[in-house]
Amino acid sequence: MANQISNKSSDTPSALPISIRGLTKKYGRLHALDSVDLEIKSGEFLTLLGPSGSGKTTLLMAIAGFNRPDAGSVRFAETEMILTPPHRRDVGMVFQSYALFPHMTVAENIAFPLKLRRVGSGECADRVAAALATVQLSDLGERKIDQLSGGQRQRVALARAFVFRPRILLMDEPLSALDKKLREQMQIELKHLHRQLGVTTVYVTHDQREALTMSDRIAIINHGRLTQVDTPQAIYNHPANSFVADFIGESTILPLSRDDSGKLLFEGHLISSSPTQDSGGAWSLVIRPERLFFIQDSAADSEQAIVFDGMVKEFVFQGETAFVLVSIADKYNLSVRFGTNSFSSQNAMQPGDRVSLGLHRKDVIVIPQSM
């Protein structure tokens, strides 16, 4: 598991690192969490990304203290928190359902954690006003929750989670109930807010694009285990296995064969002369659709690029990009995506057309084949 240093790890006192060791949680025979180890740096924005049922929410709940793991350790800085009840953990959390209190106004919701901490009424009002201003809801303090739109509720939930200045902020799919436009707008705002507060943030989502957009690092989780923890670029460009390659972005995964000298080949094309480590097992080639480019005249493989000849099976215009399915060697389908601003001649592509596709050797991704 590659564990590159995140691009920023500020050590402000407003943030705490989280250290998770051997965390295990079983529901019956199912391992929701299978001995998870994860180090989250102070001030980092880390996203837990996985399909539904992968254990990402269970992990978040264990950090918040809402479930009782079977074994393991959760430390905030040096302090062991595994036995600490949720109300003494002092972490902010934004719930998927928002969990705003319907019998209180917006301002009362946000003041709730302050009142519990016996913040004086003057300071309390100031901090509520400041939090409302931060989420751009200054005029709505006296509204009831049921008078708010989905996007406004989301902002109130956010304000309530950070108003008491927690040093850790947890978010459980906070944007999943919003429509696409609002969601993309909130992604940018959340990222901005994170930079402003500098608080350690653990974010749960099943949306890979959201994870790529927002995170300093992404932890990919599947079947209760961490599959890969790395920066968005590293995960996209160097997926650790076919699950990650398939889950993050679009990809075509093709089987590789090995010749006597250990070189990896695909249908006669030399892909790699030396796989990173010799596992003795089989290897696959991962091709990102946007990394393929059309070549006017058929050519042979070169130092720089591999060339595939094939036939167009499907052409789909999708606005800013077009998607083409190309059949190669009559067996495999290659997905190709290109911007519609260029390649104007390909805009008129028809099924049955013969095409040549190039792939730069630096864009070649080789992964061990999954069992």
Place this chain on the structure above:
Amino acid sequence: MGSDNEKSIKANPLNEQPLRLQEVREQWMLLGLAAPAVLIIVAIILIPVGWLFYLSFVGSDGQLSLEHYQKMIQYKSYARVFMTTFQVSMLTTLICILIGYPLAYFLALLPQRLAGFFMLAVLLPFWTSLLVRTYAWLVLLQRKGILNDFAIHIGLWETPIKLVHNMTGTLIGMAHIMLPFLVLPLYGAMRKIERDMMHAAANLGASPIHAFWKIFFPLSLSGLVAGSLIVFVLCLGFYVTPAVLGGGRVVMVATQITAILENQFDWGAASALGVVLLVATLVILYAASRLLKLDSALFGKH
């Protein structure tokens, strides 16, 4: 082309008439579905109640008079009957809340399937005859009853305690019979409270006790108010259980009405009692609705 055509469509929109006819026909059909219920309500509630209302204003000489109402003010015994009725209803409601709230809370915390099973335990007595349950309490509570025998046997007390044919017995029996009416709406309201709500309270720093009083209790209040009002109103007119377990010592309005009818055969006096009880109930419901925003409690709006 087309401009003449468009004008004629604007002046005379397509199919306007048949579409409206269709809508009207559907509305009449809906009304038709409600008709039997409306007829029954008119026949078996409005007409008899109206007749009794009229009777209460007819004096013993057959002339219109207020003599039944005057009697009610004159004789202290009537006031005492109403006092007892409200006292018993209030106490029964209170006991139901004390027992029913923790019970509903427990049920609401259980997984759905298990809660259904335990709910059966609440509903099972509900489906048993009222009379059977009332006499069952008589067997349990009387001087030589099972409870007294057992308590004396294990030495809790030495001589039989009077548990029935008094206020104690009446309250025990009524609380038992009324409990489901409180638990059902309360359980419904509690189920609607998302678990995330309590997680959020804890996450923001509320201890479990704090989270309960600041979040859970206020959110369950609509169900509690609805259930309590149902129990209270049902208690006001309750007859069987107070008659059997009260043993003539707990005289409520319904018991008194029966007594008047059986002993004096005075329809006018009995009707007057009924009318006063009905009016008193309506006044209480109105006051409660003003105080507690009853409509939102009864119809589950938030």
